[in-house]
Amino acid sequence: MKFKLTAAALILVMLAALFPAGRQTAQAETASPGPVYDLTGYKIYKGNTAQINPADEVTLRLSVNQKGGAPKELSLQIDDSSSFYGKDGNVLDLNKAGVDYSGASFTVDLPVVYSGSGQKLTVSFLPDGGSPETQSLTITQAVPVKPAATPTPTPVDTTKFVPKLAVAGGGDVPSGEAGGMLTLALPIKNGSSNAARSVTVTLEPGDAAKIPFEAGVVNLSQTIDQINPGETRAAAFNLKLRSDAAAGVYALKLNYAFTNAAGDPFTSSEGLYIKVTNSSVPARISLVSVSQTPAEAVPGQKVKLAVRIANDGTVPSGNVRVTLTGLKADGFALSGDTGSRRIASIAGGGTQEAVFSLTAAAGLAGGSQPLGVRLDYKDESGAAVSDESPIFIPVRQTEGAAPAAVVIDKLISPESVMLPGDRFNVGFRLVNSGGVKAQNVKVSVTSDKELIPVTLSNVIVPSLAPGASKALSFKLAVAPDAATRNYPVSIAVEYDVVQAGQTVKNTLQQYVGVYVQGKGAATASPEALKTVPRIIVSRYAVQPGQVAAGKEAAVELALLNTSSLMGVSNIKLTVTSDDGTFTIDGSNTLFIESLPSRGTVQRALKVRAKPDAEPKVYSLTLNLDYEDAKGNPYTSKETVSLPVVQENRLNAGEVTVGGEAYPGQPVPLSMEFYNMGKAVLYNLMVTVEGEGFQSANGSYYVGNFASGRSDTFQPTITANAPGELKGEVVFAFEDAAGTRSEIRKPFKVTVMEAPPAPDMSGAQPEQPLEAGGKSALRKYLPYGLAALAVLAGAVTALVLRRRRRRRKEMELDDDF
Template sequence: MALLFSVMTPNLVLANEDRPKEDPKIVIARDHWMPVYNAGETVNLSIPVENMTNTSATNVRVTISPAGDTFPFEMDKMSFTKYAYSLSGRSVFSYKVTIPANTKPGVYPISVNVYYETDYGLTGSESATVYVKIENDYKQPELKLMGVDFEGERIPTGKSVLIKLKIQNDGDLDLKDIELKLNGFSTQGISLDNWPDTQYVKSMKGREIKLVEYRLFLDSKMESGTYPLNLNLKYKDEYDKEYTKDTKVYLPIDSKGEDDLTPRIIIDNYYIPTEYVEAGEAFPLTISFFNTSETTTVKNIKISLNSDGQVFTPVGSSNSFYVNEINPREVIERTIVLRPKVDAENQNHTISADIEFQDTKGNKYSEKEIISIPVNQKIKLTISNIEKPPQVFVGSPTGVSVDFYNTGRTLIRNLLITTEGNFDVQDGTFYVGNLEPGTDNYYDVTIISHETGTLEGKIVFQYEDGIGNTYLLEEPFTLEVMEQEMPPMFDHGMDMNPPVEPSFMAKWKLPIIIAGILLLIGLVTFIVIRRKKKKQEEVFLDE
């Protein structure tokens, strides 16, 4: 055993002597690196990886994988990994990826892992989350019901009729495996006349319109009016992503069998001043009404507007208005001011127009028309005061933090936080993703300044609302950067004899400096502990 030890000891000493002073230090994609790609393209995702030391890393393996629920790339799984014989200095690892045209715009997190070895037997790894931004100019897949075609202006009762549903692919991408299911029938109302309730369309090009036929039978005891049926749509895009949508089919029914002589009032058009209305803010709604009859004047017209859940309420008037008469083939316009509820959801909300009127002989009629108004819920991101030390020293890491809150009523989407300024940033990119209403979070960043004086920087918040509008919020801050005090250096020729008794201030100068440093360390420690405790409380509440 003694001989074995004496043989092995020199080798161990040589190994220690040959080992470099520092191991490889791998940095993946320095802060602010965030490429921007367009959906529908095939691109090279190039990730910079840097070895910050002079010690070479060997047998390097770099892998990428999803860091969240979604991965914006299509690629062969074999190409998720790249290799390099050695890594000294900066290298770029490229991955050929395809971004599907149906990828939602936003910021996506990507997990990057680097594995390596060294010539002296060390194995190591480094990981980081990087972010890529995807922009999409394609109109995304949406199948819409554009209307219903049938003979005449109204559908007579007591007969079998053929209707044609006009559907349009309102997006830029191709659709396939389209399924339409019509339901809501009754034996004493509208029923299918030996016709399947489900129809299929093999495919539709972008913006293409097609007609889908159904044969219906209308019971003779039905009264005149507008009757709804339910239409369920199911379809896939060219990337096999499945979509579903439910809508209504409104059928105008005439129980008198005198369709050619029956007057009708329909909503010919409607418009609002902007693309969408803001929740809680009043807006004017202008509606045009059209008398479809070529011979009959309609009179004594009452129009009442209602919305599901009373999402819209009138401002300065009632929800009804009166029109004396509309001549044959005449169009009139009326404007009403409405206000959406402050907590109205981000979506299209329907308004129904119940129309009652008479012809010249006093016969009474009623119609029901439906329109849709898009409502946008305002988002509100509130930022607290930035927490920072009163002064920092050149070359020393300094922590800066800030709390932020979603004080609005809707989801904040794709929240990304970065720090900018004339300093180095460590761990400066934080992708929050979605921030629910009433929740909060915090952001910590470490900065290093290389100059004295007043340091200026800003924390940048980028986010989106529910309809894709982009917002940018910047919180500036300043720090006073000081030169670090170096300990006194003694010359060998100096007299080392103790000097004359120093003054009172000289005695206490060093203890005061030490106390200040300890106080600063305590303050930083307090902030870190407070934040960790806060995060633990949030996790506890979530559970």
């Protein structure tokens, strides 16, 4: 027992030597072999230096030794297990705090709040590019609420330490060519004072219906282990752009998932944009040439017709159908063949040929006979395209047929493709192959408006002797806006011949085709490639059909890209009302990302007409700004017409009955009415309707009833029988748009029984006046009252009529 007490005393003496009373101690409680940072001590720089109580705020000046060189960036983070937490957050950026840590030792001023539990301060050093180092100190001035042996740390809400991740910098929008690879190297920066760990960056399309890259891309998610405060790390995505992606700007979404140092999970996202360019020209199928074997069809024999078509774009086209039109029994008919061919695919800039077997009718006249070629295919947007061109097949004149006196031979026309602005000649020779003289020969050359005559298109040859000939030539030019197709040129000849002493008129007509390569085709000249895509309003509707003044209406617009070759993008639609009649609810600017060639897009907006707008049609202006595939800017202006109407407010007073009503006795009625609206009521007619009575002055044509006017309707009715009489005063009128409206005002009139007539059949004994005077007066009193009522009604009608006439005269004076 004595030995045990001696050993215990010896241990206490050794502990006392190691920890002298009243001395501040600072030691590292965690020893890691060869730390980069070492806390060597501290002192209380601000606050109570003798004692630190719970919730006290103090600034500790920490002494730090640094080994291995100073990093570029360094942060100090207070561990959640510490007895202290940061006054302004648990992470301190030494660069932002102005701490010079370039030497082998330095000091850090750390503002903290004491939690009231324990005496330990644990911090982690977070160097840029290095591993975190954790050190601990015992702050002996801290006085815990409970004994240090069983510390109960105050919970700290670590969810408020949120890292903030975003793509750093601005710069140009990343751009790539359709069909190629686009590498997105995104610099992800932590702009907060809290470290982000286990960072996952995911890329997804902003609009699932418009994905510019190919399906099956698997590298749309990147993982980064940690992004320290102020640090920037890169995330790279390799995207294979679709070859058919329309040129334009596409919205993408960048999603972040990460945790802070305490392991609290967070998510955030931001938008970014990429630009896709597409220099390819959409597929466009056109007719190139037509040839036949033999060179001239012989009536009654077969002929092979070869139709050559070309893809004027750079993008391949598939499922093209070539169909012959104009086939008939007395002209050209199919010979064991079908009139349609399907071509599976035509490469960009390539050509294909379809051959048809035909038979010329036995009685087919010589010259050029027309047929048609229709091309059906789908453009890049999937819309069906159909294009038909006329062709002409030369037919040989047979020996058995009766030849015309005048024929056309040595016909010359362009064999090459014509471009907009080109000029060409159509030449031929008129030959009188008959045995009589042709007189008053008139030659006319006509075509569609895209082929413009340069020389006179009509020529008169006074006479052409038998066997004589006349060479003629006509010059034409291709219009600048000519489309790609085969244009027919008609040669018409009219002449007179004398047969059996009579003048007989004869006609001859022949056709020649001129192929024009219009603007926008890939094989055209550089000048022909300068096409202007245009956006127009192809359809619009107003709901309801008219805009009521002061109220809202919906306007639905359909915008069409009229170009068949070029799509447009970055479309800004600005809606304005030049005269201020309409206001646009919400924004008056709409953005449309892209619109393919021949494509249509629907947009809706809400407008409100000002309350005092006059009822008529107003214009709404649509200003369009957009770009083509090469980024060239364009502007256009469209207008739509919106009818505005004012609400009709015709108010009518009560029907006034001018006296008591008896069967067969006329009684006057009166009603005042007012136009309390802001619009003129046109062709106003007031009538009285009902059963059981006849009317006098039962209709009143007011005409155009202006705003603010009032008037009176004064019919007279005569009841057929006693009882309750029901009727209606009807107001019928039209508004400014011609829409007819009707308002009915009901009324009731009680018709009393007529008093009995006096008995005049027999003589009555004379009664003394004194005794029977009252009885006689009572007998004739109802007749007198009825007469007085009729008289009063007539006087009232006369006064009201004069008053109405005087009011109209005053309104006429005001108009003048």
